[in-house]
Amino acid sequence: MDRDNSFKREQTSHSHQHNDCISKAKTRFLERLRERGKAIGTNDEPVLNLLLSNHGIFSAYDIAEKISESGKRVRPIQIYRSLEKLINLGLVHRLSTMNGYIACFEDGECATGQFFICTECESVKEIDSQLLDREILGSAQENNFSIASKNIEVLGLCGHCQHTSN
């Protein structure tokens, strides 16, 4: 993944009030920590803040680099630890097709794991289709398949990039 992509990405998330997304997600972060009786680790908040800056994908390397720029040096291994915690709290999702991470901006519990990923600007839209989710669960049952992970990552071009690519 290109390290400079985050600059390009920031321009694509301006079509809505992103501050609302951020404050909602932050409230949820504090709620989750309280519910589960977890303390905030030193890197957890900087990692989350960076992920919340837009709807784009960040690699652990991106995150380590960006956080190190703003002060103390952090290593990717420390970033992975924070990411794992944030994933367990349901605040961050890992996208295996893009080998990266995104903040979750959905309301409530986010269990469907369905994503539209723009391969041009690397912005991600989470969708939450209960219908799709039920189909997968039903089909797994029919096939006697035990699901460990059911992320659906759909790759393509977002509305913005469909008009700008040639």
Ligand SMILES: [Zn+2]
């Ligand atoms: Zn937003």
Ligand SMILES: [Zn+2]
């Ligand atoms: Zn989510």
Ligand SMILES: [Zn+2]
């Ligand atoms: Zn796009």
